Amino acid sequence: MPGPVARPARLAHPDVVVHQLTVAPGQLVRVDGIxxxxxxxxxxDLVLREDRYAAVCxxxxxxxxxxxxxxxxxxxPYLIRRRRGAVAARSHLAEAxxxxxxxxxxxxxxxCVDGKVPPDVLQLMVRDDDGYLxxxxxxxxxxxxxxxxxxGRGPHGTPEAVYADxxxxxxxxxxGWTVLRFTWADTLDPAYIPWTVRQAIAAAQRR
Structure with a gap:
């Protein structure tokens, strides 16, 4: 199936440009009538246009x-084949x-993956000897x-959430677990999170 065909057309307002796309049957839905x-x-479409971090998000x-x-x-891969950015987008799919x-x-x-300390599990459930979570x-x-x-600021920002955390x-x-906490600002530094994790792992192995 060929990629989308964009047909830009200017409206009366000089700052408004309409882009029309050709989509295959089944690729169109209605949300609140739109x-x-x-x-x-x-x-x-998005994974073709965004960088790796945004695409995987x-x-x-x-x-x-x-x-x-x-x-x-x-x-x-079938939907994006022969479209600009398809090679990089296919690698993003593998990280989802x-x-x-x-x-x-x-x-x-x-x-953590980029810093060579990938986690071995997500949403890790820790229980005590009696099975209590x-x-x-x-x-x-x-x-x-x-x-x-x-x-995140939203889920963890309320007083109740802080006390529960x-x-x-x-x-x-x-x-016996080491707990590290990271914010969005921490992710802006490529080195900080993997370095901190590596330090925690090293400290745990010395115990």
Whole structure:
């Protein structure tokens, strides 16, 4: 199937340009009565235009929210073939993981991958000897017992969330886990997150 054909046309207003796209049957849906491309087609278009971090965030979010499935991803290479950016976009697909619950978690994971300290599990469930759930870590390194938390301002910014995070962290620390916490600003420095994780792993291995 050929890629989308853009036909720009200027309206009366000089700053407004309309782009028309040709889409195949089944790639168009209606949202509140407004025509829009389907989630899969939208994701395919976006991964062509965004850089790696933004593209993987889009993929992770779409998978996590159930807008697309892992099987749907198999169709993306077909949708983007022979289009500009397709080579890079195919590599982004391989990094998608629907367990990530926010773009911040995705960015934190990618920083760890780039820094050669990839987590071995996402959404790590830690239980005590009686099976009681102590907490769930966003990213986990099970061998050295290190957890990294991606603290977004929204979900973790309320007083109730802060108190809950502290109680959960205390339980995990008392069970022998090291808990690291990262913010969006931390992901802007390519070296900081992997360096911090590496230090925590090294410290755990000396114990």
């Amino acid at each position: 025509a829009a491309t389907s989630p899969l087609r939208t994701v395919a 889009v993929l992770d979010s779409a998978l996590n929210r159930g807008l697309i499935t892992d099987e749907d991803l198999l169709a993306v 993981d629907g367990r990530a619950q926010s773009p911040l978690e995705t960015r934190t994971r990618l920083r 102590l907490g769930i870590g966003d990213l986990g390194w099970r061998g050295p017992r290190v957890i990294a938390e991606a603290d 502290r109680r959960r962290q205390n339980r995990l620390v008392n069970a």
